[in-house]
Amino acid sequence: MNTRTKKARSSRRTVAESSVAEEHLPSDTELHHLAERVLQLSDADETEVHIDFVSDALTRFANNTIHQNVAERTLSVSVRTVFDGRTARAATNKTDDDSLRRAVAASAALAHSQPKNPDLLPMPGPQKYPRMARYFPATADATPQDRAVAVAKVTGLAEENKQTAAGIFSTGASLTAMANSKGLFASYRQSRAECSITILERDSSGWAKASATNRDHIDPQALARRASEKAAASRRPKEVEPGRWTVILEPAAVLDLVGFLFYDFAGTAVLDQRSCFTNRLGKQVMGENVTIHDDVTHALQSGPPFDGEGLPRQTVLLVERGVLRHLVYSRATAKKMKAKPTGHAMPLPSQDGEAPFNLVFAGGNTSLETMIATTDRGILLTRLWYIREVDPYEKILTGMTRDGSFLVENGKISTGIRNLRFNQNILEMLCNVGQMSTEVRAAGEESFDMVVPAMKVRDFHFTEVTKF
Amino acid sequence: MPRSANPNKVAPPAIVSDAVGDMREWADLALDTAKTRGASFADARVVDIRLRDLSTKNGEVGTLAESESLGLGIRALANGCWGFASSDVLTREGVQACAAQAVAIARASAMVKRADTQMVSEKGYVDTWQNPYVKDPFQIPRERQLDLLFAADFAMRRVKGLTLAETSMQFRRLEQWYASTIGSRIHQLKMQSGAGIVATSFAHDEIQKRSYPNSFGGQHQLAGYELVEALDLPGHGQRVAEEALALHRAAQCPEGERTIILESSQLGLQIHESIGHPIELDRVLGMEANFAGMSFLTLEKLGKLRYAADIVNVVADARLEHGPGLGTFGYDDEGVPGKRTTIIKDGLFTGYLSNRETAVAIGLKESGGTMRAESWNRLPIIRMTNISLLPGSWRYEDLITDTDDAILMDTNRSWSIDDRRYHFQFSTEIGWEIKHGRKTRMLKNPSYSGITTEFWNSCDAICSRDYWTLWGTPNCGKGQPMQTMGTGHGAAPARFRKIRVGMAFAK
Numbered sequence A: 001m002n003t004r005t006k007k008a009r010s011s012r013r014t015v016a017e018s019s020v021a022e023e024h025l026p027s028d029t030e031l032h033h034l035a036e037r038v039l040q041l042s043d044a045d046e047t048e049v050h051i052d053f054v055s056d057a058l059t060r061f062a063n064n065t066i067h068q069n070v071a072e073r074t075l076s077v078s079v080r081t082v083f084d085g086r087t088a089r090a091a092t093n094k095t096d097d098d099s100l101r102r103a104v105a106a107s108a109a110l111a112h113s114q115p116k117n118p119d120l121l122p123m124p125g126p127q128k129y130p131r132m133a134r135y136f137p138a139t140a141d142a143t144p145q146d147r148a149v150a151v152a153k154v155t156g157l158a159e160e161n162k163q164t165a166a167g168i169f170s171t172g173a174s175l176t177a178m179a180n181s182k183g184l185f186a187s188y189r190q191s192r193a194e195c196s197i198t199i200l201e202r203d204s205s206g207w208a209k210a211s212a213t214n215r216d217h218i219d220p221q222a223l224a225r226r227a228s229e230k231a232a233a234s235r236r237p238k239e240v241e242p243g244r245w246t247v248i249l250e251p252a253a254v255l256d257l258v259g260f261l262f263y264d265f266a267g268t269a270v271l272d273q274r275s276c277f278t279n280r281l282g283k284q285v286m287g288e289n290v291t292i293h294d295d296v297t298h299a300l301q302s303g304p305p306f307d308g309e310g311l312p313r314q315t316v317l318l319v320e321r322g323v324l325r326h327l328v329y330s331r332a333t334a335k336k337m338k339a340k341p342t343g344h345a346m347p348l349p350s351q352d353g354e355a356p357f358n359l360v361f362a363g364g365n366t367s368l369e370t371m372i373a374t375t376d377r378g379i380l381l382t383r384l385w386y387i388r389e390v391d392p393y394e395k396i397l398t399g400m401t402r403d404g405s406f407l408v409e410n411g412k413i414s415t416g417i418r419n420l421r422f423n424q425n426i427l428e429m430l431c432n433v434g435q436m437s438t439e440v441r442a443a444g445e446e447s448f449d450m451v452v453p454a455m456k457v458r459d460f461h462f463t464e465v466t467k468f
Numbered sequence B: 001m002p003r004s005a006n007p008n009k010v011a012p013p014a015i016v017s018d019a020v021g022d023m024r025e026w027a028d029l030a031l032d033t034a035k036t037r038g039a040s041f042a043d044a045r046v047v048d049i050r051l052r053d054l055s056t057k058n059g060e061v062g063t064l065a066e067s068e069s070l071g072l073g074i075r076a077l078a079n080g081c082w083g084f085a086s087s088d089v090l091t092r093e094g095v096q097a098c099a100a101q102a103v104a105i106a107r108a109s110a111m112v113k114r115a116d117t118q119m120v121s122e123k124g125y126v127d128t129w130q131n132p133y134v135k136d137p138f139q140i141p142r143e144r145q146l147d148l149l150f151a152a153d154f155a156m157r158r159v160k161g162l163t164l165a166e167t168s169m170q171f172r173r174l175e176q177w178y179a180s181t182i183g184s185r186i187h188q189l190k191m192q193s194g195a196g197i198v199a200t201s202f203a204h205d206e207i208q209k210r211s212y213p214n215s216f217g218g219q220h221q222l223a224g225y226e227l228v229e230a231l232d233l234p235g236h237g238q239r240v241a242e243e244a245l246a247l248h249r250a251a252q253c254p255e256g257e258r259t260i261i262l263e264s265s266q267l268g269l270q271i272h273e274s275i276g277h278p279i280e281l282d283r284v285l286g287m288e289a290n291f292a293g294m295s296f297l298t299l300e301k302l303g304k305l306r307y308a309a310d311i312v313n314v315v316a317d318a319r320l321e322h323g324p325g326l327g328t329f330g331y332d333d334e335g336v337p338g339k340r341t342t343i344i345k346d347g348l349f350t351g352y353l354s355n356r357e358t359a360v361a362i363g364l365k366e367s368g369g370t371m372r373a374e375s376w377n378r379l380p381i382i383r384m385t386n387i388s389l390l391p392g393s394w395r396y397e398d399l400i401t402d403t404d405d406a407i408l409m410d411t412n413r414s415w416s417i418d419d420r421r422y423h424f425q426f427s428t429e430i431g432w433e434i435k436h437g438r439k440t441r442m443l444k445n446p447s448y449s450g451i452t453t454e455f456w457n458s459c460d461a462i463c464s465r466d467y468w469t470l471w472g473t474p475n476c477g478k479g480q481p482m483q484t485m486g487t488g489h490g491a492a493p494a495r496f497r498k499i500r501v502g503m504a505f506a507k
Helices: A002-010 A028-041 A097-112 A144-160 A220-233 A252-266 A267-271 A329-338 A369-375 A424-432 B020-036 B092-112 B142-157 B225-231 B233-249 B264-276 B356-359 B396-400 B452-459
Strands: A045-063 A063-082 A086-092 A163-178 A185-200 A205-212 A243-249 A291-292 A316-320 A360-361 A377-391 A396-407 A411-418 A419-427 A431-438 A439-440 A450-452 A455-465 B041-058 B060-078 B081-087 B124-129 B166-182 B185-203 B206-212 B219-221 B254-261 B315-319 B342-344 B385-390 B405-417 B424-433 B439-443 B445-453 B461-462 B469-478 B482-492 B494-501
Touching: A028 A045, A028 A063, A028 A097, A028 A163, A028 A185, A028 A220, A045 A144, A063 A097, A063 A144, A063 B060, A063 B092, A063 B385, A086 A097, A097 B060, A144 A163, A144 A185, A144 A220, A144 A291, A144 B092, A144 B439, A163 A220, A185 A220, A205 A220, A205 A377, A205 A439, A220 A396, A243 A252, A243 A369, A252 A267, A252 A360, A252 A377, A252 A396, A252 A424, A252 A450, A267 A329, A267 A411, A369 A411, A369 B405, A377 A419, A377 B405, A396 B405, A419 A424, A419 B405, A419 B424, A424 A455, A450 B424, A455 B424, B020 B041, B020 B060, B041 B092, B041 B264, B041 B469, B060 B092, B060 B142, B060 B166, B081 B092, B081 B124, B142 B166, B142 B225, B142 B233, B185 B225, B185 B233, B185 B424, B206 B233, B206 B405, B219 B225, B219 B469, B225 B233, B233 B424, B233 B439, B254 B264, B264 B385, B264 B424, B264 B452, B264 B469, B264 B482, B385 B439, B424 B452, B445 B452, B452 B461
Parallel strands: A063 B081, A086 B060, A243 A377, A360 A450, B124 B185, B254 B405, B385 B482
Antiparallel strands: A045 A063, A045 A163, A063 A086, A163 A185, A185 A205, A243 A455, A291 A316, A291 A360, A377 A396, A396 A411, A396 A419, A419 A455, A431 A455, A439 A450, B041 B060, B041 B166, B060 B081, B166 B185, B185 B206, B185 B219, B254 B494, B315 B342, B315 B385, B405 B424, B424 B439, B424 B445, B445 B494, B461 B494, B469 B482
């Protein structure tokens, strides 16, 4: 219903407004035609074409004013050729015949420059994919005026509260398609919207962020209120001692930590012995209350239903009640590891092999409020920052808290606290999860958006404190 | 700066894109359109980027890819506000639509405006600039480049027990035509090369690795293939592999307060995180508050804060005279000549990284010339140029001999700092204990942490120019949408007293 309302509004736009409407996405017919032109230019044993189109816009504000406001339109065509067991890739963003011919020739020259790869498999033929409706025209076609109206409400709220707002509101659409000389064709389009808001006071700050394929699912004013309340509640932060703490992690904080497991689930990473799951398949690696899937079809997920080779992405049970059950595999990795491909390959050639892009952590039924109410002494964290891996096998991560860290005492938030540095074994953390909320789509800064719950965790390890 | 007096000017580009005439026309057309639509100022960049990326893993090709990307980005000031649009539709209609979009976006920005944008004045420049290089990496046969990587890969895998050998090379050729409504017409060509190797060992439920010449894919500079040849990757393969294996048997880095000596590549990253980012004036003024964060270097600290010990001198230098760093250029991406700004003078904080807009906020008469964009489809923002610690006077051997009890740390493994750049923690791939003036046993999992100004004020020795390297950091992320930029950091090994070590692995 909201979509129709926005369409009706867009029909009354002025000429100036309509001139800045985003680019239309190419149709499947146009994509077929472009892919066919490339395939016809190639004399390789096999040829594969990837086409990516992005039309994106982002309105950025700080100090209660819009200070940056950008739009981009990019199309790229990437060609992979195969000659006698040798393969390589070349890309261009120009679609005239000469440029496409040059890309095909560059791919061929690169392919010929290397030794034969005995692990290279023939390209797959046509596949079937689940249909997904993740393209919303009102989101894709949002104008700078639409975004400015939303931003004005955010900055207005901040000014009312004598606070300062900074953040972004972005909208756009993307399309990814691929075809190969075996007759495979796949295409996927989605719209996207993202809003991230920081509200600042003299000695405190609060943050909230959301992303969705449909901008109607994002309420910038509600996000601004949440960030504003956090900034107000964390005034005059007190310093607490580092050490082992019970911690309540909001979903964005959970996301940014568990996102570091992303590459560890790849079969190639285990094969290379650089994954924290090396020698741990089938073992209890997390608590019994932790179950993780990779599921591109999940209602809160986004992204194409096919991988870099054109195989359909399968739903994979990665961790079941804390036991590492499965990894994800490209076709070549699956063959090496005597497993079945799962449709998670990177575009070839790739030394990373594959990765799960659509992690879904099964949640619980404890609300954030209940987590706080049942905590005698702990720390509530809104957001984490600059997380880096300290030890790849023990999976120790370091990072900082940011924009809304609170002391919880006797079941209530008692005060804002100065930010802390943590050094935390992430597998140990996932063994110490006491309570979880329902899973939600979370957006952070260190990882892809994922579906995760808020978590209450025992013995989270803070090692030092900073000055604010 | 007078046009003829540009010290960075060298011979015209040896390679000029066939499209340079078109680049000029597209930029002019974009500016004309923006002016017609009412822009009070506009600048346009037409950018042509070529990339080559090669890597191997355990004796097989990892990545083998080339790409090219050509497009236009235009920044327009209208109704006192900025708009930016970019497009790869380089037709008359496409360029005009893109420029019109930039102006329309600027007018939308004015819906949430507190004051009109002000900029310090700048001249128009008509110039050509390129970095010098000897061997065009794109003209070197790919087979030869792969052979070199395979040789390094083989040298690592000859060491029994190594589980993962990785090598890589990256080349980037960026040609840009910049034009502005104040009369600038600047043609620049930057050739960038980089290469490195990594030996990783998994044993005893532990992963250890060693890289050469640095982590993040090695060393990167504005240079040609001669940089890769000079690195002699195969000649270092065996050593890094042996060190990766030896780390499993090494003692754990202790926890406590110690003297540390940082080798130059790690010190380069320390400079990047704890000096380079906090001096970005857009951060200081709150413009990055939502993502990259702010800075502890608030305006009242300029000229007053004892940032570091007296022996510490730091500059931001984009000029070719400073070296072939990833922050070297003739002109920044808003048409300001590359400059040198003193950041820390004898320990005193003396300068920020600024652009034409933020310079106004602190009363500067001219921009520091630090605006750069990742590509044609990104808005230029304040970025580090070459932020370098100037050499001291110590011989490296004398520094070791002079040190009674310390930990020497080399090659970054992890890095993290808070969003105002106070508290940091770094860990390195390898450490060595210094006892009574001698380098003794190897230490694994070294880490150190601290508060930025306390750390820099504890510096008591910096090695001389003989040990100084201009490192390239190719992966600096900033901005929304995120932009990845290369920055340069010159450093020589240096000693720091009373530093907290080992907290990354504290129990």
